Amino acid sequence: MDKKIIVITGASGTGKTTISKYLQDTYHIPSVITHTTRLPRTGEKNGIDYYFETKDSFSNNHYLEKVEYSGNWYGSSEESLNRTWEQYDAASIVVDTKGAVSYKEKYGKNAVVIFLEVDLETVTQRLENRGDDKARLQTRINSNEFQRDLKIPEELRGKSYVIVNNNIKITKETVAKILVNEKIK
Ligand SMILES: Nc1ncnc2c1ncn2[C@@H]1O[C@H](COP(=O)(O)OP(=O)(O)OP(=O)(O)O)[C@@H](O)[C@H]1O
Numbered sequence: 001m002d003k004k005i006i007v008i009t010g011a012s013g014t015g016k017t018t019i020s021k022y023l024q025d026t027y028h029i030p031s032v033i034t035h036t037t038r039l040p041r042t043g044e045k046n047g048i049d050y051y052f053e054t055k056d057s058f059s060n061n062h063y064l065e066k067v068e069y070s071g072n073w074y075g076s077s078e079e080s081l082n083r084t085w086e087q088y089d090a091a092s093i094v095v096d097t098k099g100a101v102s103y104k105e106k107y108g109k110n111a112v113v114i115f116l117e118v119d120l121e122t123v124t125q126r127l128e129n130r131g132d133d134k135a136r137l138q139t140r141i142n143s144n145e146f147q148r149d150l151k152i153p154e155e156l157r158g159k160s161y162v163i164v165n166n167n168i169k170i171t172k173e174t175v176a177k178i179l180v181n182e183k184i185k
Pocket residue numbers: 010011012013014015016017018019094126127129130165166167168169171
């Protein structure tokens with residue numbers, strides 16, 4: 001069987017991590033942990049949510065792709081994905097749309113891209129409810145990256161599953177159908 005990487009993308013707060021946890025908890029599809037220079041949020045743990053890096057340690061790693069998002073660096077490594085594929089046929093990864101384009105270009109049909117869409121007002125409310133620091137949240141919402149990721153990029157149109165994540169139950173049901181369609185489960 002072909003190995004698959006389920007690339008979950010969309011703007012911050014659209015529910016990417018929620019879906020990656022659903023894949024882990026319900027289908028035992030592991031998430032590839034990425035690296036960031038961002039400080040941990042309350043409750044986030046090194047090696048579980050991210051590998052939290054300093055600017056120096058971040059620059060020492062080798063990445064398949066890396067991006068700057070709202071003032072912090074994020075990157076994912078081919079080694080981590082290959083290690084996961086040694087044990088599992090499918091894994092998921094949570095990245096911004098620029099990262100998703102990189103995965104689609106590199107892995108073609110083996111990269112199953114799911115783009116999550118939520119309107120700006122709703123996503124802002126969800127990020128406030130999540131407890132994101134107010135000042136940092138405003139900076140993030142105003143960032144070019146966040147604004148860009150509210151809509152699917154041209155490069156992913158027609159090559160991705162688009163889910164409007166207004167209702168988590170319906171979103172999970174749609175993801176379950178995608179797994180069947182892609183012969184992952
Ligand atoms: N359909 C939904 N309805 C209501 N709340 C939701 C829904 N989907 C996700 N959420 C909530 O919205 C918040 C943001 O979700 P999540 O952290 O999964 O987003 P994200 O895209 O991973 O964000 P980031 O990129 O900033 O890490 C969480 O508190 C989550 O529980």
